[in-house]
Amino acid sequence: MAGAGPAARLPEADGLPAPEENPIPPPLPLRTELSRLEIQRYSRQLVLPETGVRGQLRLSACSVLVVGCGGLGCPLAQYLAAAGVGRLGLVDHDVVELSNLHRQVLHRESRLGTSKARSAAAALREINSAVQCVPYELALGRDTALQLVRAYDVVADCSDNVPTRYLVNDACVLAGKPLVSASALRLEGQLAVYGYRGGPCYRCLFPKPPPPETVTNCADGGVLGVVPGILGSLQALEVLKIATGMGTSFHQAMLIFDALEGRFRHIKLRPRNPDCAVCGDNPSVTALQDYEQFCGSSATDKCRMLCLLSSDERVSVEEYKQILDDKVHHVLVDVRPLVEVDICRLPQAVFAPLSKLQEKDEGCLKSLVQRICEARQPSSENKAFPVYVVCKLGNDSQKAVKILQGLSYQGLGLISVKDIKGGLMAWANKINPEFPQY
Amino acid sequence: MAAPLSIQLEFGGGAELLFDGIRKHQVTLPSQPEPWDIRSLLAWIKENLLKERPELFVQGDTVRPGILVLINEADWELMGELDYQLQDQDNVVFISTLHGG
Numbered sequence: 001m002a003g004a005g006p007a008a009r010l011p012e013a014d015g016l017p018a019p020e021e022n023p024i025p026p027p028l029p030l031r032t033e034l035s036r037l038e039i040q041r042y043s044r045q046l047v048l049p050e051t052g053v054r055g056q057l058r059l060s061a062c063s064v065l066v067v068g069c070g071g072l073g074c075p076l077a078q079y080l081a082a083a084g085v086g087r088l089g090l091v092d093h094d095v096v097e098l099s100n101l102h103r104q105v106l107h108r109e110s111r112l113g114t115s116k117a118r119s120a121a122a123a124l125r126e127i128n129s130a131v132q133c134v135p136y137e138l139a140l141g142r143d144t145a146l147q148l149v150r151a152y153d154v155v156a157d158c159s160d161n162v163p164t165r166y167l168v169n170d171a172c173v174l175a176g177k178p179l180v181s182a183s184a185l186r187l188e189g190q191l192a193v194y195g196y197r198g199g200p201c202y203r204c205l206f207p208k209p210p211p212p213e214t215v216t217n218c219a220d221g222g223v224l225g226v227v228p229g230i231l232g233s234l235q236a237l238e239v240l241k242i243a244t245g246m247g248t249s250f251h252q253a254m255l256i257f258d259a260l261e262g263r264f265r266h267i268k269l270r271p272r273n274p275d276c277a278v279c280g281d282n283p284s285v286t287a288l289q290d291y292e293q294f295c296g297s298s299a300t301d302k303c304r305m306l307c308l309l310s311s312d313e314r315v316s317v318e319e320y321k322q323i324l325d326d327k328v329h330h331v332l333v334d335v336r337p338l339v340e341v342d343i344c345r346l347p348q349a350v351f352a353p354l355s356k357l358q359e360k361d362e363g364c365l366k367s368l369v370q371r372i373c374e375a376r377q378p379s380s381e382n383k384a385f386p387v388y389v390v391c392k393l394g395n396d397s398q399k400a401v402k403i404l405q406g407l408s409y410q411g412l413g414l415i416s417v418k419d420i421k422g423g424l425m426a427w428a429n430k431i432n433p434e435f436p437q438y
Numbered sequence: 439m440a441a442p443l444s445i446q447l448e449f450g451g452g453a454e455l456l457f458d459g460i461r462k463h464q465v466t467l468p469s470q471p472e473p474w475d476i477r478s479l480l481a482w483i484k485e486n487l488l489k490e491r492p493e494l495f496v497q498g499d500t501v502r503p504g505i506l507v508l509i510n511e512a513d514w515e516l517m518g519e520l521d522y523q524l525q526d527q528d529n530v531v532f533i534s535t536l537h538g539g
Contacts, residue, residue: 073539160538206503210502210503211493214534223538
């Protein structure tokens with residue numbers, strides 16, 4: 001995220017004005033009445049005593065910074081635009097990918113490969129042309145966050161990674177802006193409002209970031225699209241309640257959603273911590289930090305690349321293709337979870353999920369050893385028999401190589417275990433374009 | 439002597455993956471000289487329920503950063519954290535925070 005300031009500029013593919021022409025727009029005017037068309041448009045919420053004309057006017061003077069135009073940001077921005085919020089700042093450094101479309105419902109097939117911030121802005125303008133949509137094609141960083149957050153009234157954290165969540169929290173505390181935060185993964189979601197009316201900030205609740213190896217992203221863990229859809233909609237609701245003056249139900253509470261059980265939990269949270277590093281009485285954090293360093297992980301939800309093995313313990317997909325073409329006797333072990341094997345596989349592979357290898361599952365190891373012994377030719381008893389390990393991206397395969405190198409079974413003989421760099425996705429990219437990518 | 443306690447443990451947000459993917463555990467804590475508190479519960483979980491890689495759940499005598507503990511639907515910090523004395527039929531939830539979007 002470093003270095004991606006407002007100067008970062010992508011080619012204009014969609015005919016929208018470039019975002020940096022007006023990166024920090026002036027404050028919205030406070031209006032005293034609604035037009036005839038506005039009355040007609042918003043009539044169904046105007047007759048609600050909780051909003052009324054006063055609430056609608058407040059909403060039209062409110063600006064909301066949406067950090068992340070993905071599974072949460074899309075439904076959130078959609079409802080805020082439809083409801084007539086004054087301005088939406090749309091932050092995202094990423095481009096629309098095919099695997100986004102099941103949950104990021106503002107993006108269209110026609111916008112694949114284009115900026116998410118601009119794609120969202122274009123879709124929102126079609127919903128409500130009166131809403132000012134300002135796309136920011138950048139990864140929020142310590143150099144940009146505070147300036148942007150200061151320019152908006154409410155911030156919605158719709159991001160997908162730990163460093164950005166701490167960054168947005170600290171920027172909101174320093175700028176004194178309420179933070180409506182949601183997250184979703186697999187079949188679960190969480191929602192809270194931070195730094196508002198005596199409630200805790202994100203750091204009050206989580207003073208230390210989680211160890212990077214315990215954090216799962218949507219690509220690795222999966223997510224059912226409607227789950228962020230529900231959380232993003234709830235997030236929009238809380239923004240609307242704050243913007244119209246109704247207040248929020250979550251300034252000292254968290255909503256935890258379990259989609260499998262169909263259950264919402266409303267949890268009472270601690271108040272603001274007077275010893276908090278950023279919102280406490282004597283804060284040690286008075287300016288934005290290096291959050292990637294603080295969290296020990298990068299500010300994207302892209303998959304991490306591990307490097308556990310030396311280069312002579314790994315082969316490239318090209319080298320493995322050559323091994324196949326040369327008909328070299330070997331065993332290929334696919335260590336992905338079964339649910340991923342069901343999606344796609346190489347025909348010659350035998351399956352041994354990494355989790356089974358890690359827990360030294362006797363049945364799994366025995367059948368693997370048996371397959372290796374069967375494949376080994378009697379003539380090559382003395383030579384190390386090649387075993388190749390593959391997974392989706394080449395991370396788990398390295399862990400599996402470490403485990404299999406320590407394997408000692410009677411009758412197994414000498415084996416040479418290597419992994420395939422980049423895994424099946426590299427195979428799909430470089431060797432066989434017909435192979436599915438997921 | 440503290441009498442045996444029957445309590446419900448729940449794991450969520452991915453923390454259940456350290457417990458064979460099972461979210462709800464009805465457990466009985468045996469009778470012991472000291473009253474059961476969250477500190478001794480964590481030690482008991484580590485000993486009796488955790489299968490692999492305990493460092494992904496506990497660090498030192500507390501939960502690892504990023505896990506929120508709820509005692510009867512409230513943030514454990516409101517209840518005394520590690521020193522909260524467990525009662526029969528308590529519900530203790532361990533939720534790993536989510537970051538995806």
